[in-house]
Amino acid sequence: RSNSCPQHSFHFSSFCSFHFIRLHPTTNNYCLAFPRRSHLLLSTFSTMVEQAQPTTTTASASTDEKPQLVKSLQDLTIIEHYDRGATKPKATTFFHITEDEELYFGETAKSKFDTTIEEFNQALERVPDEDVWPEILPGTQLSLAPEGLTEESAFLKRPEIISFHPGGSNNDMIPRSILRETLIMEQISRSPHPVFIRYLGCRVRRDRITAIWLERHDITLKDYVETPGFKNLDKGKFMDSIDSAVYHLHSLGLAHNDINPSNIMVKDDMLPVLIDFGSCQPFGYNLDSLGTVGWYEKPFFTSEKEHDTYGLKKLREWIKNPE
Template identity: 40%
Template sequence: MGTSHKMPKEITRAEFIAGLERIDDKGIYPKIPADMPVTVALENLDNGVAFTKRGGVRRYETRTELAEKRRKGRQIPRRGNRPKDQLLDEVRILERVPKTPHPYIVRYLGCRICRGRITAIILESLQWTLRDYAHKRRDKFAQLDKEAFLAGLESAVDYIHSLGLAHNDINPYNIMVREADDGSCSPVLIDFDSCGPFRCRLLSSGTPGFADPEDPELFISLKRHDEFALGRLREWWDEEHQVEQIISESSSSESSSSDQN
């Protein structure tokens, strides 16, 4: 991989090739820890059943980029801040959470392993985030039982807290909607790369709009971050219903006007 300060259309083929650097496995894939058993995912899982989550290769910095940072006196990522460390941290959480599976937490199917390194996390495949469900399936979203749905989500969060962990990034993009054959829907909490033991240091501060901007400890894993986000989620839900009502009333008005003409 590589980077360039030029616009894509300005880069010649020769410049493109010259700017590439090979990334060693050890640069992006964490070793399997000696102190932690790792679940190996089955090989025959298809895309309809499994979702593959890979490490943050886009955030990987090449040797050239790191050398440039050093030359300019900029901070170099320390251990724990690198994409491969973040991938391993999420695996540690997922290996811990599903020992007693919770119905409203994403199903962890294991990891892909190559040459003793973790190359990907395999999770159950779900189609709709709650945010997309609200925007692209408005009729279905309007029929959801808000209290039952959020009660299920809160039970998942309570379970995580009982393990001494906080999710730290609850928002409509990190909640999936699981549709059952009978038409019922339930929440599924996903994305555990910000999850950590209480009081541990975080690399991110949650999602704007669902994290308290006045909290002085946004970069510390705390139960109250989840509690704030759940309260904000209720407000967001009501706001989405108000938008749906406006759209519905507008459509009815246009239909009535068309009939009169």
């Protein structure tokens, strides 16, 4: 009996005698020979053997193993951060959005090319929905985009997730900005103008807005001036169309606040489309952004029609001689 065998308070001699015999020829186990009518001893001995057997456990698979969310760099939005004058990044942050609109964030001290796919996957952590996707308030009427839309046929605009960082002081601006733009697009889609970008609806998951869908156009005015077609553009008609759109916006009590060549698309018929209503708000409302550098008269923090008046005037001058 080994030390692991439990103690029993009987004596084998009280029952009968037994002898070890030679090894079993096939199993290499010792066999015990018991006399007839020794079933009690056999039963007791079997109990002792069972209790003395070492216990074995099978290690279960790890339940906290992270899912392999990404298979290549194309599955990530990657930002490398550099110190001034440095040739190697001091840090790399990256994001992944699942098909169900779940956002994951990760960071590493390596460059993206020095980081393996396994390391990317291990670093990714789920971002709480409330940190990036705004909640739909009760009673809010929203136009839901068709589920069949693709980024080849339409433009998908998400919150500025690249601004997110765990514990960041400005994280609250991320869901607020996309909520504001969604509500503005809902409003102007009910009072449309042919120059306004066409709003196709918003995407909603888990009762939160995760993106808006817009009509897709190929080229901005800023880029169009570099093409051969620009010399044939009727600049007066083009600007009159933009003026008409902005004045219509003002009639709704709204200012765009970011009129510049990057926020105007050019259609195939060489007419304009006004885009990017992220800074558009009712007159007097506080803004999270203040327009594009070089396209405002002075820094501002509230929505005012004067910002658009200045932008339109400068645009008329610029389009005559783009710089």
